Amino acid sequence: MGAGAAGASEQRLPVRRRFEVFEMHMVIYSLVEASTEDEALSTGKTVFDRLVGADPHAGAVFDYHVTFDEEDTSVAGKARWGDLPTAAPVDSDDGQDMLERGWEATKEEFERNLDRVKEALDELSDEEIMRDEDLARHAFHQVGAYDGPTVFLYNEYANGIRHREQLDRVLEENEELWIVPADVHF
Numbered sequence: 001m002g003a004g005a006a007g008a009s010e011q012r013l014p015v016r017r018r019f020e021v022f023e024m025h026m027v028i029y030s031l032v033e034a035s036t037e038d039e040a041l042s043t044g045k046t047v048f049d050r051l052v053g054a055d056p057h058a059g060a061v062f063d064y065h066v067t068f069d070e071e072d073t074s075v076a077g078k079a080r081w082g083d084l085p086t087a088a089p090v091d092s093d094d095g096q097d098m099l100e101r102g103w104e105a106t107k108e109e110f111e112r113n114l115d116r117v118k119e120a121l122d123e124l125s126d127e128e129i130m131r132d133e134d135l136a137r138h139a140f141h142q143v144g145a146y147d148g149p150t151v152f153l154y155n156e157y158a159n160g161i162r163h164r165e166q167l168d169r170v171l172e173e174n175e176e177l178w179i180v181p182a183d184v185h186f
Helices: 003-012 037-051 093-123 126-130 133-144 164-173
Strands: 025-033 064-067 177-185
Touching: 025 037, 025 093, 037 064, 037 177, 093 133, 093 177, 126 133
Parallel strands: none
Antiparallel strands: 025 177, 064 177
C-alpha cells in the first residue's frame, strides 16, 4: 500500500475517543470468513442481527445495530463515529487496526471490571455485595459476560471473543478472514 493510501486509511478511522463506547453506543466487530467484501458484510450483518435478537433463536444483547454502509441515519454509524470501512480483510492495515481496537477495548473493559470486583471483595461485606452496593454484583456479572457491552469482538456465530487464545484460534482457523464493524446501541 502506497503512502497516499496509508494516509487515506488513517484519515478514515476516527480517533475521537480511546474507548469505543459513547452515550450507550459502541463499535463492535464481527470476524467472518468470506471471499469478498459484500459476502463479509452480509455475514457480518447476520451476526449483528443475532446480537439484537432479529434471529428468533437468539436473545438480544443489544437494542439495534447500524453498519458502516448505511447512509440514512443521523445518530449512528458514520454519523456518530465517522467513516470506518464497511468490511476489511483482517490482514489489511484497516483490518489490523480494527482488530487491535476491538481486542484492546475488550481487554480494557475486562480489566476495569475486574478491578471493581477486587475492590468490592476487599472493601465490602458479603451483605453489601449481595445488596449490590456500588454496583458490585454488576461488576461481577460484567467480568463473566459472554457478550454485550464489555465484549467488542464476535465470531461468525455471534459468540463473543473473550480471551486471547480464543481470538488466536479464530485468526488461525480461517483462510479468508474479514472484520466487519457495527455501531450498536445497548
